[in-house]
Amino acid sequence: MPEPVIASVGASPLGRTDLPGRDLFSVALAEAFDGLPDPADLVEAVYVGNQSESYEHQIMYGTLLAEWAGLRHVPAERVEGCAAAGALALRHAVKDVRNGEHEAVLACGVEKMTSAGTSGATDALSAAFDRAIEQRSGITAPSQYALLAQRYLHETDATERDLAEIAVKNHANAAHNPRAQFPKEIDVATVLDSDPIAPPLKLFDCAPVGDGAAAVLVTTEELAADLDRPQVRVAGSGASANNIAVAERDMTDIAGARIAAETAYEEAGIDATDVDFAEVHDAFTVCEALLAEAVGFAPSGMGYQSYREPAERADGWTDVQLSPSGGLKARGHPIGATGLLQALEAYEQLTGAAGDRAVEGAETALLLNEGGVADAVTVGHVLTTAEAP
Amino acid sequence: MSDADLDATDPRTLPGFFDALADGELLGGVCADCGQVLLPPRPACYACGSRAVDVEPQSHDGEIYTYTAVHTPPPAFAADAPYTVAVVALADGGRLLGRVAADYADVAIGDPVELTVREPTAAEREVALDYETDWPVHVFEPR
Structure with missing residues (x-):
């Protein structure tokens, strides 16, 4: 079977922008194809991760972005899975290349979240929850995750200060990331003293609302070599859906994330201890703690130590570095693009293009992208350097 | 499968569930195979995949x-x-x-x-x- 690789990446600016979604995509695409033949000369299919038509009153994003890329008469479709849409798009591209169906597939994601203010984004995101019970009870994304956080703090030794430290760590990482929406350090007091959003979560426990687009070109390794591009292997891919209603899931053992990661590990022939760094779905600080446990980085109840240096973590932790990009919290979280921004970070890290945020000696990365609340749907990918065994 | 005649009076549909709730009765699905309670009731058990779901007051x-x-x-x-x-x-x-x-x-x-x-x-x-x-x-x- 052909080996799928990532051959190029690009992104738009992240945050509050004056560009609509298609134009954000044009910016991301231009970066990804800098120095390459035009998309029309390479790309055989397009997948677009996109959360919601409420931001721009626009569906048909597959057709639209294929057209804006200069492609006509290729298969193109929007992929929906709330915040996991980007990694789902990547997964489709990877499968198409691995199956031998296409040699080059464009996985991209876009979200224009700032079009209707915070309340517009709150409303659009609430559509990811069960309509009959959850939405009609007035639940929101932060309050859903607050239910997980409250339970996690109840069951473990973790404190609100530990969760704050996760945000501090991710901001410190983002300070070295020129792509980040918030490339600046913050302190613990800033988090703890920030406005209550859904206790125990406060404003600085939450990833921001923002616009953004990302484009990732997936090809065969032969084509990437012909194009003389640095390549990163997609060695494993896994996905798992769990119940839509959070009440009917285990709220501190994120089973869907474990299954998605283990599927990806197995395909790649690795285990959790082989992962040098991970980009995880820290939409809220507690997510990083829960996911570290789910995917085998941390012992049960110890994931909240993710902000500490490896030597200072509990026994049973791996030496993984979490979210060198700054994560969703500080790099930014334009919903449909997020899974591809994670892939972009891993591409830059594994091709020596991560500058002063480089994880030294990194060869293997786990990407973990979730949609809905926690593991309503999870997508995991293992990326490795071309030289990795 | 025997749900082809499922209609809005069946508590395994949302209208059926909410009709009962309006009368003050909370109905749950209860899996006949593994015992999992499903709120609201639905045709299949998420825990084991069985379609033998009974509807019982909770x-x-x-x-x-x-x-x-x-x-x-x-x-x-x-x-x-x-x-x-x-x-x-x-x-x-x-x-x-x-x-x-x-x-x-x-x-x-x-x-x-x-x-x-x-x-x-x-x-x-x-x-x-x-x-x-x-x-x-x-x-x-x-x-």
């Missing part, structure tokens, strides 16, 4: 499993904020999310609560889809 008594307060509500509920929301572990084994009729500061994990049912308010009817207009709303009252 106790209204439960305990707070986890909770929070919504300070940044969706536009439809802006007038209510901040309001308390919890996941409640019901006595018959199911778990259900809903509003709690108490201030956040007065709630703790493990607190006993009782499910009550009311008609939707005018504001709730305003934002309801056509087929949801008369669906009741459940609220957990501290006991």
Whole structure:
């Protein structure tokens, strides 16, 4: 079977922008194809991760972005899975290349979240929850995750200060990331003293609302070599859906994330201890703690130590570095693009293009992208350097 | 499979579930194979995949499993904020999310609560889809 690789990446600016979604995509695409033949000369299919038509009153994003890329008469479709849409798009591209169906597939994601203010984004995101019970009870994304956080703090030794430290760590990482929406350090007091959003979560426990687009070109390794591009292997891919209603899931053992990661590990022939760094779905600080446990980085109840240096973590932790990009919290979280921004970070890290945020000696990365609340749907990918065994 | 005649009177559909709830009865699906409680009832068990799902009345008594307060509500509920929301572990084994009729500061994990049912308010009817207009709303009252 052909080996799928990532051959190029690009992104738009992240945050509050004056560009609509298609134009954000044009910016991301231009970066990804800098120095390459035009998309029309390479790309055989397009997948677009996109959360919601409420931001721009626009569906048909597959057709639209294929057209804006200069492609006509290729298969193109929007992929929906709330915040996991980007990694789902990547997964489709990877499968198409691995199956031998296409040699080059464009996985991209876009979200224009700032079009209707915070309340517009709150409303659009609430559509990811069960309509009959959850939405009609007035639940929101932060309050859903607050239910997980409250339970996690109840069951473990973790404190609100530990969760704050996760945000501090991710901001410190983002300070070295020129792509980040918030490339600046913050302190613990800033988090703890920030406005209550859904206790125990406060404003600085939450990833921001923002616009953004990302484009990732997936090809065969032969084509990437012909194009003389640095390549990163997609060695494993896994996905798992769990119940839509959070009440009917285990709220501190994120089973869907474990299954998605283990599927990806197995395909790649690795285990959790082989992962040098991970980009995880820290939409809220507690997510990083829960996911570290789910995917085998941390012992049960110890994931909240993710902000500490490896030597200072509990026994049973791996030496993984979490979210060198700054994560969703500080790099930014334009919903449909997020899974591809994670892939972009891993591409830059594994091709020596991560500058002063480089994880030294990194060869293997786990990407973990979730949609809905926690593991309503999870997508995991293992990326490795071309030289990795 | 024998659900081809499933209609809106069946409590394994949302209209059927909410009709019963409007009469004060909380119906759950109970898997005949593994015992999993499903709230609301549905044709298949998520825990084991069985389609042998019985429909049985569920106790209204439960305990707070986890909770929070919504300070940044969706536009439809802006007038209510901040309001308390919890996941409640019901006595018959199911778990259900809903509003709690108490201030956040007065709630703790493990607190006993009782499910009550009311008609939707005018504001709730305003934002309801056509087929949801008369669906009741459940609220957990501290006991």
